[in-house]
Amino acid sequence: MLILRDLQALRRARAEACAGARRLALVPTMGALHQGHLALVAAARAAAETVAVSIFVNPLQFNPAEDLSRYPRDEEGDLAKLESAGCDLVWMPDVPTMYPPGSATRIEVAGPAQGYEGAVRPEHFRGVATVCTKLFSQTQADVAVFGEKDWQQLQVINRVVADLDLPVRILPHPTVREGDGLACSSRNQLLGPAERALAPLLPRTMQVALDAIRAGAAPAAELARAEARLRGAGFAPDYLALVEPATLTPWQGGPGRLLAAARLGAVRLLDNMAL
Numbered sequence: 001m002l003i004l005r006d007l008q009a010l011r012r013a014r015a016e017a018c019a020g021a022r023r024l025a026l027v028p029t030m031g032a033l034h035q036g037h038l039a040l041v042a043a044a045r046a047a048a049e050t051v052a053v054s055i056f057v058n059p060l061q062f063n064p065a066e067d068l069s070r071y072p073r074d075e076e077g078d079l080a081k082l083e084s085a086g087c088d089l090v091w092m093p094d095v096p097t098m099y100p101p102g103s104a105t106r107i108e109v110a111g112p113a114q115g116y117e118g119a120v121r122p123e124h125f126r127g128v129a130t131v132c133t134k135l136f137s138q139t140q141a142d143v144a145v146f147g148e149k150d151w152q153q154l155q156v157i158n159r160v161v162a163d164l165d166l167p168v169r170i171l172p173h174p175t176v177r178e179g180d181g182l183a184c185s186s187r188n189q190l191l192g193p194a195e196r197a198l199a200p201l202l203p204r205t206m207q208v209a210l211d212a213i214r215a216g217a218a219p220a221a222e223l224a225r226a227e228a229r230l231r232g233a234g235f236a237p238d239y240l241a242l243v244e245p246a247t248l249t250p251w252q253g254g255p256g257r258l259l260a261a262a263r264l265g266a267v268r269l270l271d272n273m274a275l
C-alpha cells in the first residue's frame, strides 16, 4: 500500500497503478475509519482494479464555530485498517497541499445543497463540493464511492458531477449500522456512555414514523410526533423531513427520503431512510 502526501507522487503512482485499462476507484474520507468506511472500500474493490482512499480533514467544510479541532484523528489506526482492507493507494495531503497560498476557486452548489445541512452549516457544501472536485481531479478517479449516510452530500456530489461533466461515476453505498441500529459515524466516539445508549432511539423513531406514513398517517403529524418523542428523550432535533430523494424538495408522493439530524449532548447525529 502506497502512502502519498504530495501531488506529483500521487500522479506518478496513479499512472503506474492504472497502466493499461486499469480503473481507479476512490473512497473520499476524513479518517477515523470505521466499519462504514471499510464497506465503502470493499465496494471500491469490486468496482475497479485499483483502490485509493483519501484521508483529509477538510477545513473548508467546517464553519468557524464548528468542531474542526475536536474532529477525531487516528492516522496510525486508519493506515492499519486500510492495509488489511486491501487498499492500494492512500492519498493524505496536508492543508497547504490541498489549498496552497492564493487558492481562490470554490464550487458553489444550489439545488440539493439548500436547506437541511446546508441551512444548519452554511458554507458546508461549498467546502465539500470544492474538495471532492479537487480529489476527483487529483486522483483522476473513474469511480468514487460515497455513503448514503450523508444523503444530502451524495445528492450534492451527483449534481456537481452532472453539472460540471466530470468523468467520474458516483457509486452510492447503503448506510452501515451498529447492531442496535445506530448509523456508524466517526463522531459516535464523542458520545458519552449514557448518550451512546440513547442514540439508537433516533433510527428507531424514524422507523416508527415511516411505518405509520406507509400505513396512511399524515406525514406532517407523524414527523411532529417523532420530533416531540426525541425532544422528550433528551435530543435536540435540528430537522426531521420527508423529501424527494434527489432534489430534496418537499415529498410529492412516491419514493421519498426521511432526513434527520439531532444533537445529543455535544454530538450531532445524522441519519436518513427510504420511504
Ligand SMILES: Nc1ncnc2c1ncn2[C@@H]1O[C@H](COP(=O)(O)OP(=O)(O)OP(=O)(O)O)[C@@H](O)[C@H]1O
Pocket (backbone or CB within 6 Å): 028, 029, 030, 031, 036, 037, 040, 145, 146, 147, 148, 149, 150, 173, 174, 175, 176, 177, 183, 184, 185, 186, 187, 188
Ligand atoms: N455508516 C456509514 N455507512 C455508509 N457510509 C458511511 C457511513 N459513515 C460514513 N460513511 C461514508 O464515508 C465517507 C466518509 O465519511 P466521513 O469520513 O465523514 O465519516 P463519518 O463517519 O460520516 O464522519 P462524521 O462523523 O464526520 O459524519 C462518506 O461518503 C460517508 O457518507
Ligand SMILES: CC(C)(CO)[C@@H](O)C(=O)[O-]
Pocket (backbone or CB within 6 Å): 028, 029, 030, 056, 058, 061, 128, 131, 132, 150, 153
Ligand atoms: C466527502 C468528504 C470526504 C469530503 O471532505 C467528507 O464530506 C466526508 O467524509 O463525508
Ligand code: BAL
Pocket (backbone or CB within 6 Å): 061, 150, 153
Ligand atoms: N460526513 C460528512 C462530513 C462532515 O460532517 O463534515
